Amino acid sequence: MRWEVGAQVALFRGGHNAVTGVQSQIAVSSIIGTKGVPNINPFDLKPGLTNSKLFARDRNVCAYCGNEHHEEELTREHIIPFAQNGRDHWMNVVTACRACNHRKSNRTPEQARMPLLYAPYIPSLWEDFILRNRRILADQMEFLMAHLPKTSRLHGYQ
16 A cells, blocks of 8 residues: 655556556656555664765855855865764764865864854754755655754755
């Protein structure tokens, strides 16, 4: 059993019924749900960390100077640097412009006297769908936006 919402995005045609001559068809909507519960807890899944998803999570805003930049001017900045046993995970990275990343160097924000303007967070699965930056149809985006946590930075993203 499944449910569907949104616009029809495809129509698949099959064979013709030998008795009636009617051709079979299946219409597919842009959003399809299935009945039942998966055997996984979606809150245990952590989205993969990529620069493009990180920059989208942080809305292309440097965590130190607060300026918005083009993606090619941004870097993945480790709050606790690798040189101080920092790790590469969502809660230890923010978006930084090249100038701020260079200025901070291998120091923590406190050591560099460069306080963070926003805190890192792990995106939800709904946010991850948006952060993947695939072609999302308008009705699909509306569906995803309705499921974002209230605290998500992605509200208003599109």
